[in-house]
Amino acid sequence: MKVETVVPRFELEHLAPAGRIGVVALATDFNIESDLRQLYPSDVQAFTSRVRNVNPLTIENLRSMAPGISAAADTILPGTDLDVIIYACTSGTVAIGSQRITDLVHQIRPGVAVTNPVTAALAAFDILEAKRISILTPYTDDVNRDVATLFTEQGYDVLNIAGFGFEDDTAMTYISPQDIQQAALKVCDPDADLLFISCTALRAAGVIEHLEATLNKPVVSSNQVLAWHSLRLVNYPQPVNGFGVLMAKHLAQ
Template sequence: MMKIFNVQHQQPLERLAPAGRIGVIALATDFNIEMDLSRMYPDDVQFFTSRVKNINPLTIENLRTMAPGITETAATLLPGTQLDAIMYACTSGTIAIGVERITQLIQQVQPNVPVTNPVTSALAAFDQFKAKKISILTPYTEAVNQEVADFFSNQGYEVLSIAGFGFEDDTAMTYITAQDIQDAALATCDEEADLMFISCTALRASLVLDTLEAKLKIPVISSNQALTWHSLQLLQYPKRVTGFGRLLLQKHL
């Protein structure tokens, strides 16, 4: 005859991720965001991912089709559990949909939770280094790059150069090697730039940030590095993170 028992825990329940819990809204096709965040987040911070449907090819019009799904996706992030911050993890999507709109869509179902995105994070990073003149590297087409350059120009930055790999497939962007990212950044960064920004959460740029900064002698910011840094700022995380560029060594805002 089977025996059935009730047991009681003897130790106090542990709070997992004692330093903070971060919700991540990733694109359905993004291979890279979780790998990058796993490399950069400290062990006492955890992130939890839900994915929003997106459409290839990557165009501004197709990026805007994500907007209706953002609220539904945000609602699936650890329902019933308090999150300390939420990120929408698409740089070009943020430019296409708009920073304020994305925050509004998320906070409809996650009220009072701080929200960030790659654009807000990047702008905060630019300000951290007092950068005025920037070079940008992306995986995007010329049409999307024009929108990206116009956005940052309208924010008051002088975009000295923008270069793109010309990809329209979001998944394929992740297949661009770290070596190609490094070589392209070195080849296209303007010598007058105060800072270089490598745009797109799908690019594995975190692997070459230290090397690029050593060679270029300026801060190099990537979308995922900026998201990591800014979300840690929202948590008021006290420690610095080494191995991924100068930004993660900076103090709180």
């Protein structure tokens, strides 16, 4: 009997050739991977690690995630170059701070581009020339106050913010897209330049186009802006249709 070793060709460049995106998600987030699979084109892939989070969702508990971010980033395809690393928690970014998140990732993966839902949302507001915003979240009033304060301090006029009042991150994904859509139509102020739907756990990406058509203004969600911003960071050249004006008209610019 002849025994042979077959030597494969190693062609890493053919795996996610347009972008490898590392995602640090919450341990309880049911939704982020599902949304990103829809939002990313086929030649871009997301590779996920998870960081332990604690319920109830309060600013103090959100801050407690910070020590785990570096370790989570370290487990995403060790030894393989990533183009971008995402920290996928909007309220967690509000609590911890964008710069600290970037610093924690860079402790393990120096030099890689880092984004998060707040940084991505601010970039989207800028490119959409939006100054007056309405915000819909799944959070409690206490967390919403901190969210609104952050955007106000960045120079935006938060006309209103409304939440579903959830304290359990897992349960937030149970909110149906239909309920998100109905709440968004009710919450969006007529004078707002856009509506921001906050939280990576919310299944909002699929209702963005309908909301934009009804409201006649841009609508952005946490996962949509993460996909958009990370695609811009890898210089993705083509529009992505089906998820709102941001993805369709503001990628290759």
